[in-house]
Amino acid sequence: MTLKARIKALAAEVGYAACGIAGTEPFEEYRAALRDRIHRFPEAAELYRELEGRVDPRAVAPWARAIVVCVRRYGKYAVPEELVGHIGRNYLCDRRIKDCPDHAMPKKMKAGLVGLGARVKTGGVPGRAAAVRAGVAGFGRNNFVYAEGCGSWINIESWLIDAELEPDLPAPPAPCPEGCQACRNACPTGALQAPYVMCQDRCIAYLTFEAPAPVAPELWGRMGAWVYGCDVCQQVCPMNKGKWDRREPTPWLDEVLDRLTPAALAAMDQETYEKVVYPLFGYIPKDNLARWQANARRAMEAGKSV
Ligand code: SF4
Numbered sequence: 570m571t572l573k574a575r576i577k578a579l580a581a582e583v584g585y586a587a588c589g590i591a592g593t594e595p596f597e598e599y600r601a602a603l604r605d606r607i608h609r610f611p612e613a614a615e616l617y618r619e620l621e622g623r624v625d626p627r628a629v630a631p632w633a634r635a636i637v638v639c640v641r642r643y644g645k646y647a648v649p650e651e652l653v654g655h656i657g658r659n660y661l662c663d664r665r666i667k668d669c670p671d672h673a674m675p676k677k678m679k680a681g682l683v684g685l686g687a688r689v690k691t692g693g694v695p696g697r698a699a700a701v702r703a704g705v706a707g708f709g710r711n712n713f714v715y716a717e718g719c720g721s722w723i724n725i726e727s728w729l730i731d732a733e734l735e736p737d738l739p740a741p742p743a744p745c746p747e748g749c750q751a752c753r754n755a756c757p758t759g760a761l762q763a764p765y766v767m768c769q770d771r772c773i774a775y776l777t778f779e780a781p782a783p784v785a786p787e788l789w790g791r792m793g794a795w796v797y798g799c800d801v802c803q804q805v806c807p808m809n810k811g812k813w814d815r816r817e818p819t820p821w822l823d824e825v826l827d828r829l830t831p832a833a834l835a836a837m838d839q840e841t842y843e844k845v846v847y848p849l850f851g852y853i854p855k856d857n858l859a860r861w862q863a864n865a866r867r868a869m870e871a872g873k874s875v
């Protein structure tokens with residue numbers, strides 16, 4: 570078996586839905602896309618400039634000779650209906666949650682690559698662009714990437730390695746039906762301004778926590794029932810039809826469900842926040858109790874939007 574075949578077998582064993590190999594040349598199309606966004610949305614220029622460090626994999630790891638790119642499918646979890654439309658499914662099924670069964674996948678993959686004799690660095694490249702180059706996912710017009718059999722309910726994970734491997738063929742764009750613009754029409758805040766063009770500083774996923782507070786009233790009034798994140802442009806997408814199968818349980822959500830509803834979040838105290846909410850979303854800075862509560866109050870007023 571070749572090293573490339575052994576890497577793909579390892580990825581399947583770890584639980585990834587797909588694995589491909591990409592070369593390490595600079596992601597010039599990603600650089601061009603960032604510059605285009607800076608030109609179109611100068612008010613969000615800093616957000617895009619921060620991403621420029623991912624353009625050249627060899628600048629991150631001069632010894633790297635290939636990128637291993639894997640697809641984690643999270644569209645298999647029985648997310649409680651009470652949370653759908655309020656918290657993005659990606660965050661509810663985030664493998665960074667320590668009780669999520671996928672939590673250890675990247676570590677297992679890295680250890681497996683090291684076990685195959687490779688020098689390895691996790692990440693450091695633009696995930697979605699790397700997925701396209703490695704042939705495992707293609708862009709839809711909503712700017713999410715879609716993988717065979719999974720729709721867009723996926724995360725991309727990547728590792729730079731020092732082994733010379735033949736790259737896979739790149740993936741074509743996802744097959745959006747001709748004339749479809751359901752995602753653009755449904756986007757509550759107008760973040761999807763053209764096919765394949767998303768204005769990050771208008772996206773609810775950014776506005777709920779990363780954006781400086783307070784959010785402009787014009788946008789705040791359009792964020793609806795979302796407390797954290799947003800799934801609207803994925804939920805309305807015909808390419809996602811039948812791609813969420815709910816076959817795996819979510820005990821890490823079920824056991825705290827009564828404290829994650831908008832009403833419970835709006836009323837939570839500091840102790841509940843620290844013991845229940847923060848451990849699930851620990852990458853959001855801890856001093857955000859008031860923001861969680863404000864988002865939850867808005868969500869309660871809006872009702873369920875999707
Ligand atoms: S995630 Fe929501 S706000 Fe962001 S682009 Fe999609 S529909 Fe618009």
Ligand code: SF4
Nearest residue numbers: 709710745749752806
């Ligand atoms: S909603 Fe339509 S245009 Fe948007 S990504 Fe899905 S198929 Fe493509």
